[in-house]
Amino acid sequence: MFSKVRFNLRTKIILGYLIVLIGLSISIILINDRVMSMKVDREYITGHDFQVHNLSNDIEKNLLDMEDSQRGYVITGDAKYLIPYNNGYSSWKENYNKLRQLIMDNPRQVQNLEKIKTNIELWIAEAGDPVLSMKKDNNNSGIIEFYKLDIGKKYTDQLRSQLAAFRSTELSFTEARSQQLIRDNEVLLSILNTIWIVVSAIAVLIALITSSSIVNTIKQVTGSIKHIATSKGDLSMRVEVKTKDEVGDLAEITNELLSKLEEQNWINTQITDMATTFQGVTEMKLLTQSFINRIAGLVEAHYGVLYLRKIADKKDLLIRFASYAGQADGVGVESFRMGEGLVGQSASENRILILNQLPDDYIKVTSGLGHTAPKQIIVAPIIFEKNVLAVMELASLNEFTKLQRELLEQIAEPFGVTLHNAASRTEIENLYSESQTMAEELQAQTEELQTQAEELQVQTEELRSTNEHLEEQNLFAEQKSFEVEQARKELELYAEQLQQSSQYKSEFLANMSHELRTPLNSLLILSQFLVENANGTLNTDEQEYARIINSSGNDLLSLINDILDLSKVEAGKLEIEIAAVNLTELPHVMERNFTPIAKQRNLQFRIIQHPGLPSLIFSDEQRLQQILKNLLSNAFKFTESGAVTLSIRKADPLEANIALPDASTANVIAFSVSDTGIGIPVNKRILIFEAFQQVDGKTERKYGGTGLGLSISREFANLLGGRIALESEEGKGSTFTLYIPCLHNPSSMEMVTMYAESSATAVSALELSEAPSEAPAIDNLIIPETKPAVIHQSIFGGKQVLVVDDDVRNIFALTKALEMQGMRVLTAHNGRQCLDMLDLHKEIDIVLMDIMMPEMDGYQTMRHIRRDPQLNEMPIIALTAKAMKYDREKCLEAGASDYISKPINLEQLFSVMRVWFSKS
Numbered sequence: 001m002f003s004k005v006r007f008n009l010r011t012k013i014i015l016g017y018l019i020v021l022i023g024l025s026i027s028i029i030l031i032n033d034r035v036m037s038m039k040v041d042r043e044y045i046t047g048h049d050f051q052v053h054n055l056s057n058d059i060e061k062n063l064l065d066m067e068d069s070q071r072g073y074v075i076t077g078d079a080k081y082l083i084p085y086n087n088g089y090s091s092w093k094e095n096y097n098k099l100r101q102l103i104m105d106n107p108r109q110v111q112n113l114e115k116i117k118t119n120i121e122l123w124i125a126e127a128g129d130p131v132l133s134m135k136k137d138n139n140n141s142g143i144i145e146f147y148k149l150d151i152g153k154k155y156t157d158q159l160r161s162q163l164a165a166f167r168s169t170e171l172s173f174t175e176a177r178s179q180q181l182i183r184d185n186e187v188l189l190s191i192l193n194t195i196w197i198v199v200s201a202i203a204v205l206i207a208l209i210t211s212s213s214i215v216n217t218i219k220q221v222t223g224s225i226k227h228i229a230t231s232k233g234d235l236s237m238r239v240e241v242k243t244k245d246e247v248g249d250l251a252e253i254t255n256e257l258l259s260k261l262e263e264q265n266w267i268n269t270q271i272t273d274m275a276t277t278f279q280g281v282t283e284m285k286l287l288t289q290s291f292i293n294r295i296a297g298l299v300e301a302h303y304g305v306l307y308l309r310k311i312a313d314k315k316d317l318l319i320r321f322a323s324y325a326g327q328a329d330g331v332g333v334e335s336f337r338m339g340e341g342l343v344g345q346s347a348s349e350n351r352i353l354i355l356n357q358l359p360d361d362y363i364k365v366t367s368g369l370g371h372t373a374p375k376q377i378i379v380a381p382i383i384f385e386k387n388v389l390a391v392m393e394l395a396s397l398n399e400f401t402k403l404q405r406e407l408l409e410q411i412a413e414p415f416g417v418t419l420h421n422a423a424s425r426t427e428i429e430n431l432y433s434e435s436q437t438m439a440e441e442l443q444a445q446t447e448e449l450q451t452q453a454e455e456l457q458v459q460t461e462e463l464r465s466t467n468e469h470l471e472e473q474n475l476f477a478e479q480k481s482f483e484v485e486q487a488r489k490e491l492e493l494y495a496e497q498l499q500q501s502s503q504y505k506s507e508f509l510a511n512m513s514h515e516l517r518t519p520l521n522s523l524l525i526l527s528q529f530l531v532e533n534a535n536g537t538l539n540t541d542e543q544e545y546a547r548i549i550n551s552s553g554n555d556l557l558s559l560i561n562d563i564l565d566l567s568k569v570e571a572g573k574l575e576i577e578i579a580a581v582n583l584t585e586l587p588h589v590m591e592r593n594f595t596p597i598a599k600q601r602n603l604q605f606r607i608i609q610h611p612g613l614p615s616l617i618f619s620d621e622q623r624l625q626q627i628l629k630n631l632l633s634n635a636f637k638f639t640e641s642g643a644v645t646l647s648i649r650k651a652d653p654l655e656a657n658i659a660l661p662d663a664s665t666a667n668v669i670a671f672s673v674s675d676t677g678i679g680i681p682v683n684k685r686i687l688i689f690e691a692f693q694q695v696d697g698k699t700e701r702k703y704g705g706t707g708l709g710l711s712i713s714r715e716f717a718n719l720l721g722g723r724i725a726l727e728s729e730e731g732k733g734s735t736f737t738l739y740i741p742c743l744h745n746p747s748s749m750e751m752v753t754m755y756a757e758s759s760a761t762a763v764s765a766l767e768l769s770e771a772p773s774e775a776p777a778i779d780n781l782i783i784p785e786t787k788p789a790v791i792h793q794s795i796f797g798g799k800q801v802l803v804v805d806d807d808v809r810n811i812f813a814l815t816k817a818l819e820m821q822g823m824r825v826l827t828a829h830n831g832r833q834c835l836d837m838l839d840l841h842k843e844i845d846i847v848l849m850d851i852m853m854p855e856m857d858g859y860q861t862m863r864h865i866r867r868d869p870q871l872n873e874m875p876i877i878a879l880t881a882k883a884m885k886y887d888r889e890k891c892l893e894a895g896a897s898d899y900i901s902k903p904i905n906l907e908q909l910f911s912v913m914r915v916w917f918s919k920s
Contacts, residue, residue: 027199112166287418303325304392304395346379352408355378530549590632602641607647804850
């Protein structure tokens with residue numbers, strides 16, 4: 001019955017697709033079921049397991065926030081640090097309840113969570129709240145005792161390990177669920193493969209049935225095609241089919257295909273002819289001219305030009321090499337850069353550009369009878385391995401046909417190969433010529449090597465005899481080795497002695513610093529009183545004498561500091577503290593320090609900040625300022641007229657690479673100090689950087705100074721990772737340039753150290769800003785006029801101060817200064833007298849404690865005072881003439897409330913005392 005029913009091709013294909021769609025629908029239903037099941041499992045993992053991990057992490061973070069907040073509050077006493085503690089206290093219980101609800105199906109994990117909760121509550125009860133209570137009660141001694149035991153650390157360590165174990169267990173559960181999900185995926189994959197095989201088999205069966213029904217109907221078409229195939233490439237014949245069904249459609253498509261093949265065959269023939277014609281042509285001018293002539297005729301172009309890509313003067317250019325139908329002055333522009341004009345853009349984008357509707361004055365196609373404008377222009381790149389080698393531009397009076405455009409597209413790469421081969425052959429010929437020359441040179445070298453080989457044979461004989469001699473010397477060398485070992489032991493002993501000598505030197509410098517600073521302290525204080533002339537008893541000359549004494553004392557202090565710094569640098573014990581340096585504030589500091597000197601010497605002082613400077617850099621601000629002060633002091637000292645200029649800029653890459661080869665060339669700051677002074681001879685430019693050295697004896701006598709400033713500046717620059725460069729012309733002036741690398745971030749340990757020091761005490765101004773070593777001569781200094789100290793009756797009035805010092809000169813000077821502020825002064829000459837005075841006078845408000853004293857020094861005395869609970873909160877300011885490393889830390893550790901080094905700056909002392917009186 002079905003054999004009488006007629007099915008056209010569409011019906012057969014639709015029937016086959018329906019069967020395949022039915023099979024696919026069934027498979028999609030099965031797959032959807034499996035996918036929904038896997039989706040439920042995946043959502044459980046993402047919704048439950050990840051939330052468990054996040055909540056456990058949140059609980060740990062809450063505890064860490066409470067711990068950090070507690071420590072911040074204990075250190076600073078600022079109530080804002082309690083905000084994270086209170087937030088963590090309320091948040092951890094909420095997170096705990098959420099987490100417990102999620103793991104209720106796992107008793108073991110619930111039990112682990114209960115242990116974590118117990119430890120958190122114990123930490124809050126025994127370590128968190130008690131410390132906060134002690135801080136609120138100002139019980140600092142209790143806090144110190146608590147942190148010596150540090151009970152809280154035991155709980156926090158247990159909590160970290162318990163939370164880690166809890167998360168590890170949950171992670172194993174997640175891994176098990178993930179493995180189950182993977183197995184479900186594998187089952188789904190097996191189902192998909194099975195369905196694919198079944199559907200494929202059905203589709204193949206339908207295809208076989210459909211194809212067998214179609215084969216009979218297209219035999220007439222294949223017969224015509226066979227005839228075309230046996231006609232030796234004659235593609236002009238076409239298939240004639242009169243039916244209007246699918247077979248007719250096939251015949252029309254076949255005819256279109258034959259037309260395409262005929263066109264492609266023509267294109268391939270032209271490309272092959274060109275390749276054959278240009279084969280062996282190596283002269284680039286002839287090759288390009290022949291190509292543009294041939295291609296213009298094939299595409300019926302009436303104007304043409306070809307640009308060849310060349311590197312000229314380090315520029316990537318397209319240069320005109322050939323033209324078609326050009327006039328005497330040439331066709332088109334001489335050259336283009338890549339991306340310039342349509343020619344450069346075509347090369348840059350590697351694509352064909354077509355211009356239509358050209359204006360009449362664009363270009364003229366000229367003949368003997370007249371001229372006219374072209375209708376269309378096409379710009380096409382010529383490529384080799386995706387690289388553009390040339391660009392051709394063709395103009396036509398007619399629009400280019402599709403076949404002509406395809407010829408231009410397809411011929412671009414074959415002709416690119418021809419261009420590349422021609423260039424390669426030219427290069428090979430050049431290389432061959434060079435290789436011939438090298439071969440001749442190699443022949444000459446070979447003959448020379450043969451001669452050397454003969455000489456080497458003679459030397460071998462000589463070496464054999466030498467080896468026999470060396471064996472005799474070997475025994476002698478063994479004996480020498482024993483002697484060297486003895487010498488090494490002696491050197492080790494000498495090194496130990498040298499280290500001990502260095503230690504003695506450091507101790508000597510510390511003691512000398514104390515011995516020099518102690519009398520210098522009273523000299524500076526008393527001379528300052530005389531300069532102020534509060535009672536008006538001194539005339540003008542006597543005040544000038546006092547200023548000179550005070551200035552000389554400051555110069556002596558600068559010399560002491562310079563010698564100590566140089567000693568620290570030589571011993572390798574000078575530490576660099578990296579911190580943020582404000583480049584916008586630094587010029588103001590230099591201006592405040594040196595503008596009075598400039599006015600005194602009638603010199604111009606300019607500070608130039610170049611654009612592009614960062615607002616902050618990371619370096620050691622103290623050492624950086626000391627270097628700049630030394631350089632500026634020298635500039636003012638050796639300049640009698642003209643100007644001194646400080647310039648701050650970013651060094652250009654070449655300059656930075658020369659100055660600091662190991663630093664990033666984009667992060668080097670240059671500080672240049674220029675003057676119009678005496679200049680430095682060439683043979684003295686290295687000498688002046690040595691310690692205690694100046695240009696010559698005349699300079700030292702005329703200008704003064706110790707010759708330490710530049711030596712210390714050079715060492716400081718090296719410690720900062722930089723260097724100092726010098727440019728000078730004798731009689732015209734000098735320029736010293738400091739190059740330092742701009743660090744991005746200081747290390748965290750350095751930041752912690754600096755923060756701790758700045759919080760613990762108001763650091764001594766004399767320690768943080770050292771005076772320039774090469775200070776101007778005394779008669780050139782300007783000592784600012786100072787007003788008598790104002791009595792702060794609201795703070796200092798009636799306060800009782802105990803001054804403890806073994807030097808009567810210091811006691812006298814301090815007593816006068818303190819009494820002028822309205823305070824009552826008691827004195828003690830050593831630590832034991834200090835303890836006795838504290839027992840007798842309970843009303844003492846503050847103690848000024850010297851460190852180096854006989855019988856009982858300041859460290860021992862402060863420890864005895866702090867053992868008395870009644871005196872535990874009494875302010876003690878340590879005064880010491882030792883300026884060695886870690887003195888501040890030792891004083892604070894012994895019980896000092898603050899620290900000031902001698903010679904004492906009275907304004908600083910009063911400022912520190914005012915702070916502690918306000919606190920008490």
